Amino acid sequence: MYKKLIQRVAASTVLLIWPLLGMAEPIVFSSGIEGGGYWSAATRLQAVAADMGLEIQVEESPGSLHNLARLLDDGDPVSLVLAQADALQHYLNEHPGGSNNIEILENIGQECVFILTGGDSAMQSDRDLQQSKDYKLAISSPDSGIAVTYTYMTTLVPELAGVSVLYTDTGAAMNKLNATGGGEVDAVMLVHRPKEYSPEVDLALRNPDQFRFVRITDERLKGELPGGDAVYRSLKLAIPVPDSEERREVATICVKGLLVANKEKISPDQRDELGKLVTFHWMEVYATDR
Numbered sequence: 001m002y003k004k005l006i007q008r009v010a011a012s013t014v015l016l017i018w019p020l021l022g023m024a025e026p027i028v029f030s031s032g033i034e035g036g037g038y039w040s041a042a043t044r045l046q047a048v049a050a051d052m053g054l055e056i057q058v059e060e061s062p063g064s065l066h067n068l069a070r071l072l073d074d075g076d077p078v079s080l081v082l083a084q085a086d087a088l089q090h091y092l093n094e095h096p097g098g099s100n101n102i103e104i105l106e107n108i109g110q111e112c113v114f115i116l117t118g119g120d121s122a123m124q125s126d127r128d129l130q131q132s133k134d135y136k137l138a139i140s141s142p143d144s145g146i147a148v149t150y151t152y153m154t155t156l157v158p159e160l161a162g163v164s165v166l167y168t169d170t171g172a173a174m175n176k177l178n179a180t181g182g183g184e185v186d187a188v189m190l191v192h193r194p195k196e197y198s199p200e201v202d203l204a205l206r207n208p209d210q211f212r213f214v215r216i217t218d219e220r221l222k223g224e225l226p227g228g229d230a231v232y233r234s235l236k237l238a239i240p241v242p243d244s245e246e247r248r249e250v251a252t253i254c255v256k257g258l259l260v261a262n263k264e265k266i267s268p269d270q271r272d273e274l275g276k277l278v279t280f281h282w283m284e285v286y287a288t289d290r
Helices: 002-021 037-051 064-071 085-094 096-101 126-131 145-156 158-162 170-175 199-206 268-280
Strands: 027-030 056-059 078-084 102-118 136-139 164-167 187-192 211-213 232-240 247-262
Touching (some): 027 037, 027 064, 037 056, 037 078, 037 268, 064 078, 064 085, 064 247, 078 085, 085 096, 085 102, 085 145, 096 102, 102 145, 102 199, 102 232, 102 268, 126 158, 136 145, 136 170, 145 187, 170 199, 187 199, 199 211, 247 268
Parallel strands (some): 027 056, 027 078, 136 164
Antiparallel strands (some): 102 187, 102 211, 102 247, 232 247
16 A cells, blocks of 8 residues: 555656656556556556657556546546556446546457356356356456456346455465365456466466356347447457467457546647557557557
8 A cells, every 4th residue: 555655646746846857747657457467568658658758657556447537537647547448438427527538549459358167166157147146256356447347247237236246366266266165256257368368367278177267158248338339249269278289268258458548637749659659659569450
């Protein structure tokens, strides 16, 4: 907690001092958990921007909702974030006035839902989740895009709302899925790019006899949300097993990740440089189809 407080105080101090030195204020970029996919992408963007003479300060974050709250807080220095499309729509539905300041700079590719359970679990698909009120699902944080994704899933498939969600360390919960007598949860949920393996997905890929990917196939998940377009795509992924020639097929849904700026917090020059970065150097940050 103190580390994050110091980071925010330092960021605010830099923004106050920078103009006095005759220099442009740095862009403060709220990303993700240190070492995770969002954090790694943000640090790559920071390096590319530095080569262009654009100063970017990367800060850690628990997830999309936290990023968006800071982005739209006039008293917070954050002016650039990464967020899932469903999290952005959810946040703007809750804070409609914020849309005037939002600019989506780029699509960072598909992020997919992974629900993992133990090898002996009776849970095979999302239909099993819909039919039982006894299942418990682990999600890392209520401020994460994962939490928003599950909320949206329950909007489209109301039967999923019967599942109890526990906010906890999903890695620790994963290791207890096959414990004698059962762990505290029946499954864990993650959302990330298919090729950026989390430790939980890596463990499931390497140990198919111990863990299973829950199939997510309900057609209602492809439907439109009230007042907006559909943000999910149903996909069948063939994910390579690390250190192997094998692939595991995973039926799931995916959502776009986005690079988002607050137009009121960045200068015209910074916006121009970000535009050049996205147009000419984006493949150095995120190798993805546009």
